[in-house]
Amino acid sequence: MTMTGNLRNEVLKLRTTRTPWLFLGISQVLVVIGISGVYVSGADPYDPQTALTALAHVGLVSILSLVMGILGVAGEYRYKTITDTYLATPSRGKVVAAKVLVYSAFGAVLSIASTVTALITTLAWLKAKDVPMPASAGDLWQTAAGCVVWNICFAAVGVGVGALVRNLAGAVAGALLWIAVVEGLVAQLIGDNAKWLAFRSGVALEGLDSPSIAVLPQWGGGLMLVAYAGAFVAVALATSMRRDVT
Amino acid sequence: MNKRSWRRDSEVATVEMQRMTKDFGARRAVNDVSFRVPEGAITGFLGPNGSGKTTTLRMALGLVTPTSGVALFDGRRYSDIAAPRRVVGALLEATGFHPARTGRDHLRVIAQITGVPDTRVDEVLEIVELGSAANDKVRTYSLGMRQRLGLGGALLGEPEVLILDEPGNGLDPSGMAWLRALLRSQAAEGRTVLVSSHVLSEVQQTVDNVVIIQEGTLRFSGSLASLGEASLEEAFLAMTAPHGKA
Numbered sequence: 001m002t003m004t005g006n007l008r009n010e011v012l013k014l015r016t017t018r019t020p021w022l023f024l025g026i027s028q029v030l031v032v033i034g035i036s037g038v039y040v041s042g043a044d045p046y047d048p049q050t051a052l053t054a055l056a057h058v059g060l061v062s063i064l065s066l067v068m069g070i071l072g073v074a075g076e077y078r079y080k081t082i083t084d085t086y087l088a089t090p091s092r093g094k095v096v097a098a099k100v101l102v103y104s105a106f107g108a109v110l111s112i113a114s115t116v117t118a119l120i121t122t123l124a125w126l127k128a129k130d131v132p133m134p135a136s137a138g139d140l141w142q143t144a145a146g147c148v149v150w151n152i153c154f155a156a157v158g159v160g161v162g163a164l165v166r167n168l169a170g171a172v173a174g175a176l177l178w179i180a181v182v183e184g185l186v187a188q189l190i191g192d193n194a195k196w197l198a199f200r201s202g203v204a205l206e207g208l209d210s211p212s213i214a215v216l217p218q219w220g221g222g223l224m225l226v227a228y229a230g231a232f233v234a235v236a237l238a239t240s241m242r243r244d245v246t
Numbered sequence: 247m248n249k250r251s252w253r254r255d256s257e258v259a260t261v262e263m264q265r266m267t268k269d270f271g272a273r274r275a276v277n278d279v280s281f282r283v284p285e286g287a288i289t290g291f292l293g294p295n296g297s298g299k300t301t302t303l304r305m306a307l308g309l310v311t312p313t314s315g316v317a318l319f320d321g322r323r324y325s326d327i328a329a330p331r332r333v334v335g336a337l338l339e340a341t342g343f344h345p346a347r348t349g350r351d352h353l354r355v356i357a358q359i360t361g362v363p364d365t366r367v368d369e370v371l372e373i374v375e376l377g378s379a380a381n382d383k384v385r386t387y388s389l390g391m392r393q394r395l396g397l398g399g400a401l402l403g404e405p406e407v408l409i410l411d412e413p414g415n416g417l418d419p420s421g422m423a424w425l426r427a428l429l430r431s432q433a434a435e436g437r438t439v440l441v442s443s444h445v446l447s448e449v450q451q452t453v454d455n456v457v458i459i460q461e462g463t464l465r466f467s468g469s470l471a472s473l474g475e476a477s478l479e480e481a482f483l484a485m486t487a488p489h490g491k492a
Contacts, residue, residue, distance in 0.1 A: 009359040016351040017344055080342025083309060084399060087336055088359040090308045090325035245309040246301075 006089060006098035010072070020106060023068055027061040027110050028117045034060065035118060039125040048135040049209055054122045055140060056206040058114045058147035062154040063179060065107035069158020070171045072103045073236075078168040082245055092240045099159050100233050107155030111148040119144075139207075146205035146218055153225035154202070160232025163240050187213075201225045260285055261306075261407055261438060266315035268301050274462055275301045278315070281457045281467040283407075283440050288433045290453035291442040294486055298462035299442040300339050303411050307336055319407060331360040335400035337393075339411040345385035349376050349395050352384060353402060360403045367402070374398040375424070389416030397428070408432055410441045414448045426452045450478045460486040 014020050034057035043050040076082040089095050165171035179199050187194035192214040194200055204221025261283035268276040276298040283289045293299050304310040306317035308324045327333050343352055353367045371377045374394040393416045433439050443449045458466040465485040473481045
């Protein structure tokens with residue numbers, strides 16, 4: 001069995017459920033609501049950073065990419081389809097590798113679609129206020145690219161978390177709890193060192209000027225998230241190899 | 247049998263369990279179990295609930311790592327077979343389905359990775375009598391329909407060996423009669439069938455050979471005829487009585 005076969009099979013599994021379409025829809029709605037919030041709440045529309053902050057909502061969509069990655073593995077345990085998956089491909093590393101690639105690609109698709117929606121929404125608000133786009137094309141590209149990388153990395157982290165935890169509800173709850181609560185608490189304890197944390201690395205990838213919290217430079221945030229993704233995937237590969245599937 | 251390219255000439259396959267042992271922590275679930283499954287016949291794998299049948303079968307299929315011992319299909323481990331689902335078709339207890347996938351899509355996913363065309367999916371849907379429900383989501387299926395869908399998955403690759411773990415679960419009396427006829431026809435086509443059950447009446451009119459285990463230990467392996475005068479039930483109860491009190 002070739003790797004291509006496993007990649008195609010993961011794509012077919014995605015296409016035969018509604019979840020990817022649901023997540024694609026939710027992400028567009030989130031982006032529209034988030035950006036509208038920026039302009040309704042009275043941010044200066046002439047400030048280039050306002051437009052970039054609006055576009056950076058694509059970064060928040062990475063939470064959906066993360067959950068999707070978790071679903072890709074832990075969902076197979078939840079519904080016990082993992083048995084059929086490993087019966088067809090006893091080489092489990094191949095299965096995990098295919099999932100990392102396919103779900104990362106899904107993260108890319110989700111965030112690129114969200115970027116288009118974000119740009120249209122931002123331009124619509126600026127037009128309504130009769131303000132020309134204040135941010136340069138170069139800055140917009142940089143923020144958009146950073147947010148796409150964030151999504152790709154979080155999807156890969158999700159596959160790793162799902163393979164490691166395997167309990168779907170536990171994995172999703174744990175990941176969301178980390179982002180919503182735990183990372184914030186840890187950040188308070190470690191001060192500026194919080195810039196090395198996972199979600200904070202994502203914020204760095206947004207490439208905004210002087211955010212209110214300590215962050216790495218954009219490229220540094222990217223490297224950190226790639227490292228997080230690599231570490232989770234490595235642990236996932238190591239633990240998936242011999243674990244009993246009962 | 248027609249000769250489309252993906253079909254291979256049927257060969258007779260041997261299945262051999264060699265000194266299979268599995269410890270779950272301090273508990274020995276399977277203890278030094280060896281037996282040979284005669285080719286082209288139906289072998290019943292019998293034992294009370296919790297006697298180690300499922301663990302033995304999962305070890306043979308590479309899903310559970312044996313503490314020691316090996317299962318060989320024509321001399322190869324399952325994980326060393328290039329296209330395993332074309333050689334061994336398996337239905338394991340608690341095989342799962344994504345509830346939002348249709349029955350046909352469930353089989354398409356397996357067919358793709360098994361390397362058989364979608365036309366085979368339609369053939370199998372007819373064999374397991376799910377043609378009319380093929381486009382319904384699995385969440386609407388009864389337990390018996392799910393069991394037949396699982397059997398369909400095992401049959402997709404026209405394997406030489408069928409390993410079925412409690413395939414009678416959830417089938418009503420007419421479903422049981424259908425299952426017996428299906429197993430008979432599969433063996434008549436030269437397939438090697440190993441079918442586990444804890445309900446003797448399910449298998450006694452169907453099997454040619456029996457393997458009996460209790461508390462993880464082999465009690466008997468041989469032809470039904472070699473059990474002699476005793477009925478299968480008498481022999482089974484004598485062999486599986488606790489502490490040898492029969």
